[in-house]
Amino acid sequence: MTLIDETSTIPAGGPTLEQVRRIVTELPGPRSAAILARKADAVASGVAHSMPVSVVAAGGGVVVDADGNSLIDLGSGIAVTSVGNAHPKVAAAVAAQAAQFTHTCFMVSPYESYVDVAEALNRLTPGDFAKKTALFNSGAEAVENAIKIARKHTGRQAVVAFDHGYHGRTNLTMALTAKAMPYKAGFGPFAPEVYRVPGSYPYRDGLTGAEAAERAITLIEKQIGADSLAAVIIEPIQGEGGFIVPADGFLDAVVAWCRDNGVVFIADEVQTGFARTGAMFASEIFGIEPDLVTTAKGIAAGLPLAGVTGRAEIMDAAHAGGLGGTYGGNPIACAAALAAIDAFENDGLIERARQIGEVLTTRLGAMRDSDARLGDIRGHGAMIAVEFVDAETGAPDAALTAAVAKACVAEGVIILTCGTFGNVIRFLPPLSIGDDLLNEGLDVLATALERA
Known part of the structure; x- marks a missing residue:
């Protein structure tokens, strides 16, 4: 059973998708919400999810949900779709x-x-x-x-x-x-x-x-x-x-x-x-x-x-x-x-991973220069993380991390957290993402951090 009516068009995945962040409903939108309600009834509760969406297409650096929201993908399905979703x-x-x-x-x-x-x-x-x-x-x-x-x-x-x-x-x-x-x-x-x-x-x-x-x-x-x-x-x-x-x-x-x-x-x-x-x-x-x-x-x-x-x-x-x-x-x-x-x-993806790493470390480093809550930036290539801490004590700040991630998700950026102490945001974008989308996702992160 699909919750998309017969007159609606599911976009093709892969590189044919328009590479933009577009939020047309609150997340989750009504169609995603209905599917997630069915998930709650049918799927074991131990199988959790972090994004309040139901995906219908993905490619390049975006994921599109059942309501037409286009999200920036900074997770690659946890480092899986590195070549890009639905690669030709x-x-x-x-x-x-x-x-x-x-x-x-x-x-x-x-x-x-x-x-x-x-x-x-x-x-x-x-x-x-x-x-x-x-x-x-x-x-x-x-x-x-x-x-x-x-x-x-x-x-x-x-x-x-x-x-x-x-x-x-x-x-x-x-x-x-x-x-x-x-x-x-x-x-x-x-x-x-x-x-x-x-x-x-x-x-x-x-x-x-x-x-x-x-x-x-x-x-x-x-x-x-x-x-x-x-x-x-x-x-x-x-x-x-x-x-x-x-x-x-x-x-x-x-x-x-x-x-x-x-x-x-x-x-x-x-x-x-x-x-x-x-x-x-x-x-x-x-x-x-x-x-x-x-x-x-x-x-x-x-x-x-x-x-x-x-x-x-x-x-x-x-x-x-x-x-x-x-x-x-x-x-x-x-x-x-x-x-x-x-x-x-x-297809030059090893070099592209290095380029993505340079963008991530440069942007995150600039944020850290003005905000002591960013305790450590580390990683290689397109596998970069920032560890959030209490600015005065250096203690792990899981609450700040969760708040920043939640705010990014609400604005249409797929963000993953990790860390033994729950205080790390990790960046695993597909290597097919463009610099414009990558920088826009980091803009959203910066705004979320300012407001946290």
Whole structure:
């Protein structure tokens, strides 16, 4: 059932959409409100939403709702539609594949596009060594399978994750995730043999990378023991935890310790991967070569696909049949991924991410110069965040953050919050957004901040 009458026209998505912010009703408008009312009746209440709209089209740097409101997109579906929503290459590849076949299960009847994606990931991920890949459906699945592979390879059980990390919502990945609400509260007990240590949070801990690494490694050695440790997993830039960029030297030292002790180093690049940070993978920024890399989100421009890629000898540790899943590497998702990878490599999107980062950091930096409530601006490329604090004490200010985000949403700008303390606004615009829309969204943010 649709709530759009027969005479109304749903705009085409993709780059054909007019790239303007236009608010024609209060949010939600009557059509969106009616759909959201149905959602409340039909969908489990645990599935929340942050924007009071029902989407009918998206593309470039805008999202259009059922009432005709056109919103500036600074979230990309949480770093998923990095190439732009309904990208022509992706839409064409998906349509062509759907007309051929939609599913066989790669474990039953393999097909070439799965192999093509694996070859691309083996080529693109950091590290000049022989690699192999396995495909799955979601970031959490990729992380869970990376842990399985590491345990099988090492014959060990323990896994180390870091403060402020986020790795998913399955039982094992909830154990790896740091933040309790809303991800873990009431859902335990969690998978055993998962340990957490402090990482590097320069704005809050004041440590150099070497000092933060020494602190973490000492805790690992004294409280867990290298001989018991299968893997260390970390996001090169921590996403949900607040876009925390580690101090220089931290990741290098952790990787070196893992090498010396036969521990598998896993880089969770689910959010940071595929041009998001101004490099194809954030590990490149820090000059590290992970043993295993997990990917999802931007890999297939909105289709469910994820991967684990890494050293061939580690990836081959699992016995035949030990990895897989009914839908893992679905042919339509693989077609979307190949088209998206084509766009990332050939449409200048890595450079565009850097340009977006320059706009964001310049504008936010100017705001911070006149407003001490902007405590820290950090990130790389089109993955930038601002941490809001009490101007006098420097304490996290979650109330201010929520008020600013709410005001932006009301004015038609899709804004995402994050951070362990709930005091960070993160910017993840599609790489297809124009500077005019990006600056207009930041204008709205500046006004909301002045009024907060």
